[in-house]
Amino acid sequence: MRHSFLALWVAFLFLFLFIVLPLTITFGIGDIEKFLDVLKTPSVLSILKFTLIQAVLSTFLAFAAGLPAAYYYSRHNNSLSSLLYYTTYIPFFLPGISMVVGFLVLLGRYGILNNFLSLVGIGRKQFLYSFSAILLGHTFYNSPITVRIVGNALKNLPAEIIEAGKVDGASKIKLFWSLEMPLIVPAVLSSLILTFSYCFTSFAVVLILGGSQYATLEVAIYMYLKLLARPEVAMGLALIQFLFIFAFGFFGTFFESRISLPIGNRIIYKGGLFSSVALLYLLFEWLPVFSGVFGSFYDFRRSRFFFDKIVNLFSAGRVEILGTSILNTIFRSLRLSLIAAFLATAISFIISWSARNSKFENISVRLTSLISISITPAILALGYIIAYRNLPPQMSMVLLYTVVSFPVVINLFHAEMASFDSAIIEAARIDGARFCQILRYIAIPLLKPAIATGFAITFAISMGEFSGSLILGSDRAPTITVAIYRMLSSKHVPEARLLSSLLVIIVLVTIFIINRLSIRVFRSKI
Amino acid sequence: MKRLLVLLFLAISVFLLGEELVVYTYDSLLPFAREAFPLFEEKTGVNVLVKTFGDAGALLAKLISEKGKTDVDIVIGIDNLLAERAFEEDLFISYLPDNARLIRDLNLIFDPLWRLTPYDYGAIALIYDRNELGELSLSSMDDLTKKEFEKSIIIEDPRTSSTGLAFLMWTYALYGDEFLDFWQKFKKSVLTITLGWDDAFEKFEAGEAPMMVSYATDGAYSYEYYGEVSYGTLIPGNIGYVQIEGAGIVKWSEKKELAKEFIEFLISPEAQAHIPLNQWMFPVVETQMPESFEYALIPKEVVTVKSVDVEKIINLWERAIY
Numbered sequence: 001m002r003h004s005f006l007a008l009w010v011a012f013l014f015l016f017l018f019i020v021l022p023l024t025i026t027f028g029i030g031d032i033e034k035f036l037d038v039l040k041t042p043s044v045l046s047i048l049k050f051t052l053i054q055a056v057l058s059t060f061l062a063f064a065a066g067l068p069a070a071y072y073y074s075r076h077n078n079s080l081s082s083l084l085y086y087t088t089y090i091p092f093f094l095p096g097i098s099m100v101v102g103f104l105v106l107l108g109r110y111g112i113l114n115n116f117l118s119l120v121g122i123g124r125k126q127f128l129y130s131f132s133a134i135l136l137g138h139t140f141y142n143s144p145i146t147v148r149i150v151g152n153a154l155k156n157l158p159a160e161i162i163e164a165g166k167v168d169g170a171s172k173i174k175l176f177w178s179l180e181m182p183l184i185v186p187a188v189l190s191s192l193i194l195t196f197s198y199c200f201t202s203f204a205v206v207l208i209l210g211g212s213q214y215a216t217l218e219v220a221i222y223m224y225l226k227l228l229a230r231p232e233v234a235m236g237l238a239l240i241q242f243l244f245i246f247a248f249g250f251f252g253t254f255f256e257s258r259i260s261l262p263i264g265n266r267i268i269y270k271g272g273l274f275s276s277v278a279l280l281y282l283l284f285e286w287l288p289v290f291s292g293v294f295g296s297f298y299d300f301r302r303s304r305f306f307f308d309k310i311v312n313l314f315s316a317g318r319v320e321i322l323g324t325s326i327l328n329t330i331f332r333s334l335r336l337s338l339i340a341a342f343l344a345t346a347i348s349f350i351i352s353w354s355a356r357n358s359k360f361e362n363i364s365v366r367l368t369s370l371i372s373i374s375i376t377p378a379i380l381a382l383g384y385i386i387a388y389r390n391l392p393p394q395m396s397m398v399l400l401y402t403v404v405s406f407p408v409v410i411n412l413f414h415a416e417m418a419s420f421d422s423a424i425i426e427a428a429r430i431d432g433a434r435f436c437q438i439l440r441y442i443a444i445p446l447l448k449p450a451i452a453t454g455f456a457i458t459f460a461i462s463m464g465e466f467s468g469s470l471i472l473g474s475d476r477a478p479t480i481t482v483a484i485y486r487m488l489s490s491k492h493v494p495e496a497r498l499l500s501s502l503l504v505i506i507v508l509v510t511i512f513i514i515n516r517l518s519i520r521v522f523r524s525k526i
Numbered sequence: 527m528k529r530l531l532v533l534l535f536l537a538i539s540v541f542l543l544g545e546e547l548v549v550y551t552y553d554s555l556l557p558f559a560r561e562a563f564p565l566f567e568e569k570t571g572v573n574v575l576v577k578t579f580g581d582a583g584a585l586l587a588k589l590i591s592e593k594g595k596t597d598v599d600i601v602i603g604i605d606n607l608l609a610e611r612a613f614e615e616d617l618f619i620s621y622l623p624d625n626a627r628l629i630r631d632l633n634l635i636f637d638p639l640w641r642l643t644p645y646d647y648g649a650i651a652l653i654y655d656r657n658e659l660g661e662l663s664l665s666s667m668d669d670l671t672k673k674e675f676e677k678s679i680i681i682e683d684p685r686t687s688s689t690g691l692a693f694l695m696w697t698y699a700l701y702g703d704e705f706l707d708f709w710q711k712f713k714k715s716v717l718t719i720t721l722g723w724d725d726a727f728e729k730f731e732a733g734e735a736p737m738m739v740s741y742a743t744d745g746a747y748s749y750e751y752y753g754e755v756s757y758g759t760l761i762p763g764n765i766g767y768v769q770i771e772g773a774g775i776v777k778w779s780e781k782k783e784l785a786k787e788f789i790e791f792l793i794s795p796e797a798q799a800h801i802p803l804n805q806w807m808f809p810v811v812e813t814q815m816p817e818s819f820e821y822a823l824i825p826k827e828v829v830t831v832k833s834v835d836v837e838k839i840i841n842l843w844e845r846a847i848y
Contacts (some may be wrong), residue, residue, distance in 0.1 A: 026591060128718075
């Protein structure tokens with residue numbers, strides 16, 4: 001029990017120092033009257049309504065698209081399933097600009113699909129900038145969450161239970177709906193809550209694929225913060241968003257029941273009907289990524305390559321609009337993201353480990369993750385600038401990345417630890433092992449793959465973070481995303497695209513290496 | 527030890543003798559600051575410390591939150607729209623610089639009380655793909671609502687982009703209270719509303735739409751960097767809207783005399799000469815313009831808005847769009 005208090009303390013300190021304190025100092029109590037006036041305007045209400053409708057629809061679609069892939073991933077051990085595993089990183093590493101290019105190359109007016117249509121004589125069509133484009137974008141971005149969370153939970157179901165069902169003569173589909181799904185309800189709810197929260201606060205996806213005529217609450221927050229210089233109103237709107245998500249998530253925890261399952265063998269099928277569905281899903285997720293990379297050295301509109309820009313980008317040395325070289329920028333991004341990855345992983349691990357199996361677990365995990373998910377990076381960045389005035393920009397950026405990636409990592413640990421066999425810990429405790437010893441010799445080695453995954457995810461999120469980096473680091477410490485933005489804003493479109501592909505490749509390679517390493521370590525321990 | 531003493535002496539003398547001006551501004555002013563401010567430092571021996579805070583909105587929000595508390599002396603980058611908000615908060619002292627007599631057009635002086643001194647301005651324009659639309663010339667903004675432009679213009683969101691806001695204000699300045707009628711019709715011509723200028727330009731470059739809202743100096747920029755102007759620039763009816771940016775002396779500054787000297791410098795021809803190629807705006811005083819600015823579009827007539835409730839106009843616009 002004592003350790004669950006540690007979790008509460010760490011969670012409390014984390015929330016207080018990184019979120020509550022800076023925001024309170026920055027905005028104080030604010031002007032309640034002005035804030036209420038904003039609430040009364042019809043547009044805010046209609047925006048709120050739209051935000052809600054699109055989030056519900058998107059969550060449903062993302063879940064429906066991700067579920068078959070999650071099932072395939074959990075029940076197969078082949079190259080297709082490991083590719084599905086890497087797919088789950090897509091929402092975290094693909095920065096907005098890379099996504100724009102990817103979707104333009106695929107679905108744009110001069111994109112692959114339209115080129116095909118015009119070749120067969122149908123003519124060019126407009127696929128983007130509509131409500132369905134938003135749903136498509138959200139499904140693309142959020143269904144990997146289902147694959148990750150639901151897939152992992154299914155994977156952890158012991159083979160013995162399913163075998164027992166099989167003996168009773170149930171088909172795979174019947175088994176899935178009547179046995180496997182009920183057992184993983186907590187994971188399903190976790191994934192739905194997380195997906196809904198991301199869709200509700202979605203900003204870039206809605207605006208890039210749909211256009212801001214489909215604006216969510218975030219747009220209004222942005223307006224009051226950046227164009228009208230009314231941070232107190234922005235804060236008020238952020239508070240509504242925050243309360244909504246928080247209430248929603250808190251409500252969700254009531255339905256999450258704790259089911260402890262024995263640890264057993266993993267069940268693995270061969271082949272199956274789902275292979276083609278999984279393959280289709282894989283194409284859906286990876287095509288925009290590869291198209292984006294391709295679009296960074298091929299001008300698809302004028303049908304020509306532009307390799308000369310690669311040389312330009314790296315040979316220039318100091319780039320005027322950045323005030324430093326591209327290489328410096330890349331190294332800075334790597335350095336900051338690595339530190340943030342370490343911090344977020346360590347804090348999430350301590351919270352979720354200490355609170356494990358205690359009544360505080362749901363509270364501290366849910367509380368910290370919901371609070372960090374409901375605060376936008378831009379508002380947080382402004383808070384740091386004002387409240388922690390003397391903090392070097394690079395340090396503020398590390399803090400911001402830690403907060404932003406926190407919900408994902410803590411949810412990951414939460415899911416992993418739910419299925420952790422505590423009998424070993426109890427045995428060690430009886431033998432007189434202390435907390436630190438248990439952590440060092442049992443927990444960390446056994447949870448190494450989860451830790452490595454958490455690390456990789458934080459790294460990916462940090463590398464791709466944009467709005468906070470722009471406010472905090474801008475001129476003094478530009479990161480890769482800031483550099484992409486600067487290049488694009490100064491009409492260096494090919495260079496910006498190249499840099500964004502480079503970002504995607506760096507993150508992919510790092511994640512691949514981390515996972516390879518952690519799985520090898522894991523195997524050698526067993 | 528000797529070297530250490532010398533260093534210590536230098537550090538102390540800089541601390542005691544060297545004066546420093548603290549300037550708050552937005553990020554993209556930096557190239558201009560790097561080029562021009564050393565001239566002021568050389569002349570006066572004063573060190574100019576530039577601190578940037580994202581864009582103009584974040585800059586003003588930061589200043590408001592620090593009111594009276596920090597050692598900032600000068601703020602550069604509050605435009606004619608944000609100015610109202612700044613005046614509401616009473617952040618600047620009034621100061622009429624001597625060099626104000628050099629300002630080329632009285633319309634540029636957007637604050638009669640001289641709390642903000644204009645230092646550059648630029649017009650909003652539409653850029654278009656010549657290959658697709660040919661040479662265009664439109665007699666008025668209404669022409670943009672014609673059927674031939676259906677779903678073919680990319681605009682920026684006035685709630686998230688200063689370019690978008692300027693475009694909205696352009697229509698307001700032209701149509702007054704009837705601006706919503708224009709938007710009702712114009713809506714059909716809009717393909718999409720983007721978050722910012724960069725996102726819009728990415729889509730324009732990819733050929734998603736043949737026209738977008740941008741700046742009148744785009745041609746000059748293209749000529750300077752690419753040696754060619756690949757798209758056309760357009761100001762319907764030749765009546766342009768200009769955004770004017772100003773600088774002010776912060777009320778609680780303890781170096782007001784020095785700050786006044788800096789404002790004089792900012793609108794002196796020697797500093798203004800660095801405006802065009804760094805800011806891609808027009809200087810407020812006559813200077814030798816770079817060759818590429820021959821490709822910048824200069825509106826025959828200029829409209830702008832003064833003391834307007836921006837928030838209210840955006841709210842009305844939202845009603846027309848949703």
